[in-house]
Amino acid sequence: MADFQEESLESFLVRYKTADKSFSELKKECDTKLFAVLDLNYSLSLVTILGLGEVDNLAITKDNEKDKDRVIALFWKWKATQGYDATYLALISALLKCKEVEAAEQVCGYVYLGMDLSNISPASLATEGSLERQPQDEPHKRYLPISYSKSEQAKAxxxxxxxxxxxxxxxxxxxxxxxxxxxxxxxxxxxxxxxxxxxxxxxxxxxxxxxxxxxxxxxxxxxxxxxxxxxxxxxxxxxxxxxxxxxxxxxxxxxxxxxxxxxxxxADLKLRDVHASHSAKKSPPVSDKITTSATKYDEDLMTDSIKKYSRHMKLYYKKQKPDPKWSMDSAPSKVYVDLAVLNKDEVCSDPFSKSTIHGIDDDIFQRKDPLSVDELCNIEYGDAILIEGAPGIGKSMLAFEICSRWVKGKALMGYTLLLLFRLREKFVQDCETVKELLGCFLVGQSWKEEVVRDIIDNSGEGVIIILEGFDELPHELTTPDSVFLKLSFELPSASFIFTSRPSAKHCLKQEILFERHVEVIGFTKPSIEKYVTEFFKGNSEHITSFNQHLEESPKIRDSLYIPVNLVIVCTIFEQSIRNEEQVPLKGIVTSTKLYDVMIKTLLYRHMKSQNPAKSISIPDLNRLPYNLAIEFKKICEIAYNGLREKKTKLLFYANDEFETFGSNFETLGIMQKEIQLYPGKGDVVVYSFLHLTIQEFLAAYHVSQLPRKEIKEHFHRYKNVRNLATMLRFLAGLTELKSITISVNKELYNMNTLHCLYESGDESIISRLFNKSHEIFKIRRLLPKATPQDMYIIGRCIALSKCQWELSFTLRGVTHDHIERLQRGLYSEKFISCKINEISFSLNPIGDEGMIKLLCFPDRILHHLVSLRLSTCELQLQSAIEFAKRFEKFHNLSTLLYHNNRLQEGDQRSLLEAMIPMHNIKRVSFSKLSSEECSLLLTKVTNLSTVELYQLGSDSIKAIVECVPCAASLRVLRIEQSQCAVENLNQLPKALSSSTLENLELINCNINFDIVPIIVEAVLESTHLATLGLRDNFIGDKGGFLLCKMLKQLFSGTTTNRRHNSLKFLDIGHNNFTEVGVSDFVTLLASLKVADCDFALFVSLSWKDFETKFNCYSDAEKFLKFDRNED
Structure with a gap:
């Protein structure tokens, strides 16, 4: 369109001389159908005119690559922000201000012409005459017609x-x-x-x-x-x-x-092809693969160019150093971290597996086995290995150790070439193609193109590639079309090792199927003991004293699985002993105090190295010598600037960051200086902090020295920025939250707020924030998953409060250790006045040990507990017995979900007997109850309103049916994954005729045509049944015909008969109906009168395929519901 002046809203509307004189149609809330089809470009001016800000603009552009998607996202954001004020008129006004006249005309055309916007031409919209409202065209039917609305397509x-x-x-x-x-x-x-x-x-x-x-x-x-x-x-x-x-x-x-x-x-959904075959071979046991590593490589793969490349890389690696982030002068150099390999074929039940759980959804229940570096190096051609671990835990050092063993001929001898890409390095990140990446170590060699071609022609066979630090890549380099992910697809016969923090693991698993998943678990207790022994050279007196200090400071003890922490703590202790000073470790309970001591120790080491003969004491960070304070301030500023990067900056290049600080920049022992060898380009000086957490502490210290107003602004500006969460915790600890006002959401999905409160050290703040007994705070679905220390903090905050709490840790990797720490936190106050209404540990392997810890929570907590969810928790007979013994403590318990545990028929009798005197129990769930246990549940446990039972035997189902009339309070009965048959349901009509049951669900119970007559008779006999759930069975057309006859009898009779009927909902989703069966139901429903019939039929979405085949479908549709996707 040619350039034009902005048209005013008034003059634009004059061109539409409609019958709608007051433009009432334009003042209605905007229909989202518009968003996907308006023809305009995304621009910052449009963002601003719509009343959104820079933060919204950044979020939209980050989350959406295509301009069209950004436009759609912008309008959805605008509508969410404006609510009812997001009218057609407001949208037209904004479009005109952006000079998007054609788009404004499209809006008017939709409102007054009711046209399909995808086919509108702007010329057809602006007319001089009155625009009469026309009925909107039906959308064109296409293949397999699910009724996706354009709004749904746009929103996706x-x-x-x-x-x-x-x-x-x-x-x-x-x-x-x-x-x-x-x-x-x-x-x-x-x-x-x-x-x-x-x-x-x-x-x-x-x-x-x-x-x-x-x-x-x-x-x-x-x-x-x-x-x-x-x-x-x-x-x-x-x-x-x-x-x-x-x-x-x-x-x-x-x-x-x-x-x-x-x-x-x-539906315009792009399903990316998952390139890795999900039917890939299962990796053989480590013991069976030992010979693979020792096997000599295939000589046919050794072209002259690859031989040269192999020699070149071995020389290159010999000049490299392992990642020294946790190496210090006095640290032993030959102690390696422990590894664990995931065994996907077994569920974890052993202590080692449970001790390594770090709360990752997809490996919570999987068995883990110890793994040595030798075993890790047994890698077959074409395998992909994922190595994950926390920051600073030793992944980089492990990657280099693997590389070193190949160079020395001690491992991976079957591979002609090993390429180690440290993904944080610039020259690696700058590669845009697979060819560039494969040759990035070669600059100026005449055979570079030849060797790259040979590697690709061989599909990478005989080559092993280590991509170290996938989590350190910028976001744009982790997308599916990234060169680092294309590698595995273009070299299908190569072997790959990826190392990453858990935060980036999900992205990797979307693209690559890993034959082995290895976790670097840091130092386990035996490894810590071994390290300490070597560090103190076997001095039993020092070792004993060191361990005593750890017992007094559990916060420090819990941090020692990370190697850098162990080294620094050992160093602190050693220096204190050497200088005959008090060890500054006692009484440390927060991370802020711990890292404060660590930084002081590092500064002390630096000061001592400058003046070995001078007597120096450990400095206070706020009273450092002038020159040292200047250098320390510079380092804190570098740490802060690195964290503020979109992708946290871990490496700092001398030519970039440090030129303004001068050539005499001092690292003070807090940063390390590396010389990176850039192939063909010489050396580059790179600095990095000893550990990410140290960088986060120093960044927080930098902010803590700013004016109070700026501290407050930082805290509130970044409180929801995930990669700055640890920095804010340290900031809370350094400032003790003075000058910072904390607000707490009623629903907590992360630990940020509680961490900040705990780190502040001011317990009075916690007491003030949670002091209203009527308020309810909910902790649920924590991300990242809670650590044992997090659970202690939760318990501590609860113990200091007076309010009510609801805790949901479903599928969060909770073990007995987590529950023990939560228990310890609850007991940290002698007298507590709070209440916990709900606790869910479902889908966590807490086992009997965790259950027993739960049963030992303070009596006040157990007395007031209303809901306890313990399904799929690996509970066995012992915990059921203990639960029964202590059940009397649960005075107010109303809901108990206990199904899918490792219990058999007869194991839960004692628990059911313990429930008999408890009159508050309203809802329960169990699995595999015997017939005697079923009878006991329904006849002796009074006041039950909802019972959910799974995996029942035939006798148990029969017992349930017989006992239903005796359960006077029972309103909902759900039986699932159980084998229903004529012989165990034949008494159902009699049972329902004398029962007040309102909701009966028989889900996935293998119900077929033979059983349907019994169910029909039962419904007709009942005067109370309002909901009948038969989802996920095999009723079929013949059974459906009988259900139709039942409905006709219920709803087509006299008014008196209809008043006798109570059925309002029937769920028959996924019951293998054909067109004949669907036709029966549609015909029946079309004949019903809405005024006389309050009824809904829940069906599968496949019924929509018949929408155009039955003339009466539209009359029946008002009774059909399609939105019962399983929860």
Whole structure:
């Protein structure tokens, strides 16, 4: 469009001389259909005119690469901000101010013409005459017509909230998948394994599914879990892509897979191909692979150029040094950190596995085995290994150790070439193609192109590549099209080792299937003891004294699994002994105090090195000698500036950061100076802090020296910035929160606020913030996952409060150690006046030991507990017995979820007996109850309103049915994953006729046509049943016909008969209906009158496929509900 002057809103509207004189239609809230189809470009001016700020602009541009997606995201943000004020009129006004007249005309055209905007031409909109409102055209029907609205399509790419659409696509093929799986037990087992391998089904869920009684129920359970994962997961599109990848490896699913992909294309969802085959070979046991490392490489792979490259790299590595971040002069050099390898084929139950859990969702329940460096180096061609670990725990040193062993011929002898890419280095990050990266160590060599071509021609066979520090890459270099991820796809026969912090692991696992997942767990207790012994050269007196100090300072003891911390603490102790000074470790309970002492010690070492003969005491950071204070201030500023980078800066190049500080810059022992050898470019001086946490402490110290107003601004500006969370904790500790006003959200999803309160050391602040007894604070789904020390802090804050709490740690990696620390925090105050209403430890391997710790919580906590959720916690008989003994303490307990534990029939009798005198219990769940236990539950435990039972045997189901009339208070009965049959349900009509049960759910109980007549008779006999749930069964068309007859009898009779009927909801989702069965229901529902019928039928999304096949579908649609995706 040619240049033009901004048109005023008034003159623009004059051109639309409509019957709508007051423009009332334009004053309505904006329809989101517009957002995906308005034809305009994203601009900062549009952001500003819509009333949004720079922060919004940065977030939108960061989260969306395409200009179109940014426009959509912008409008969604504007609508969310403005609410009811986000009208068509406001949007037109903003567009005109941006000179986007054509887009403004499109808006008017939509409102007054009701046109499909994707086909609107601007010329057709501006007319001189009156624009009469026309009915909106029906959208053109395309292949496999799920009813995706344009608003849904638009929302998906910009809000990253596509769970509904991704789940809709899957749900349409749900029943087809079940039908195929249930016919082949071997296929069912293989599919379950593949879904587990790619984390669409968790290990705990896999264990439960494998124990289900028949293949029909197992098939439904498998698809049910996948449905939940796609529906509720944080990356639904990625989950759907994984499913497509899994199905692709089974020929029997090829037709379904094609349909899934077509549906995704229609919905404008981009399902990335998961390049790594999910049917990859299982890595053999370490013991079987030992010979692999010692095998000589294939001579055919050794071209002349590769031989030269191999020699070149070995010389290059000999000049390199291992990552020295935790090496200090007095530290032993031959103590390596401990490793653990994940064993995906077993669930963890041993102490070693539980001791290594760091709260990662996909490995919480998996067994871990100790692993040596020798065993780690047994890597087969084409394998990919993931090595993860916390910052400073020794990943870089481990990567270099592997490299060093190859150079010396002690390991990886089957590989002709090893390439170690330290991903934080500039010359590595600057590579844009795989060819560039493979040759980045060669500058000026005439054979560079030849060797790169040879490596690619061989598909990387015989080459092992270590990508060290994936988490240190800028965000734009971690996307799927990044050269560092393309490597594994362009060199499929090469072997890869990735090292990363856990924060970047999820991104890697989306792209690469790892044969082995290794965790650097730092120093375990035996390793710490070994290190301390070597450090103090076996001096038993010093070792004993050192251990005594650790016992008095659990905060310090808990930090020693990180090598750099252990080295510094040992050094602090050694210097104090040598100088005959008091050891400054006693009584340290916060991280701020710990790192304050560490920094002082490092400064002391520097001062002592400058004047060895001079008597020097450990300095106070606020009273350093003048020259030292100047240098220290510079270092703190560098630390602060590095943290403020979008991607935390860990390396500082002399030519960039330090030229303004002068050539005599002093590191003071806090930073280390490295010489990086840039191939063909000479040496580059690089500085880095000894540990990221030290950098975070120094950054906080820098802020703490600013004026109070600026400190306060920093705290509130960055309180929700995740990579600055640790810095803010230190800031809270350094300032003791003086001049900073803390506000606490009622729902806490991270530990930031509680950490800051604890670090401040001022317990009166905690007491003031949580002093209202009627207020309820909720801690749930903590990210990152809580550590044992975090649990102590939570317990401590609760103990100091007077309010009420709800705690949910579902699937958070909680072990008995976490619960013990929470218990210790609760006992830190002698008298407590708070209440905990809810606790959930479901889906955590707390085991019997953790359960017993829970039972030892303060009596006041147990007395006031209302809800306790302990499903899938690996609880066994011993904990059930102990729970029964102490159940009387749970005076107010109303909800107890206890299913899917490792208990068998008869194991829970004592617990049920303990519940009999408790009259507050309203809702319970159990698995594998015997018939006697079922009778006991329903006849002796009074006041129960909701009972949920899983994996019942036939006799147990029969007992439940017989006892339902005796449970006078029972309103909801849910039976799931149990084998229902005519013989165990034949008394159901009699039971419901004399029962007040309002909700009966028989979910995934293998109910077929033979059982339906019994259920129909039971519904007709009942005068109270309002909800009947039959989801995930095998009712089929014949059973559906009987249900239709039942509904007709209930709703088509006289008014008196309808008044007798109480049924309002019937859920028949996923019951393998064909077009015939759907037709029966649609015809019946279309005949019902809305005024006389308050009823809803919950069905599968596949029913929408028949929308155009039945003339009466629109009349029936008002009774249909499609939104019951499993929670």
């Amino acid at each position: 790419p910009c809000e990253k909230d596509t769970s509904n659409i991704a789940w809709q696509i899957f749900d349409k093929c749900h029943d087809q998948l079940v039908d195929i799986i249930r016919g082949d037990d071997k296929l069912c087992h293989s599919l379950l394994e593949e879904l587990y391998q790619c984390f669409l089904i968790g290990s705990a869920e896999k264990e439960v599914i494998q124990q289900l009684p028949c293949i029909d129920i197992r098939s439904k359970a498998i698809m049910g879990r996948v449905s939940t994962f796609i529906s509720k997961g944080r990356n639904p599109i990625g989950s759907l892509a994984k499913l497509v990848s899994v199905l692709k490896s089974f020929e029997v699913f090829s037709a379904i897979n094609r349909n899934l992909l077509m549906e995704a294309r229609y």
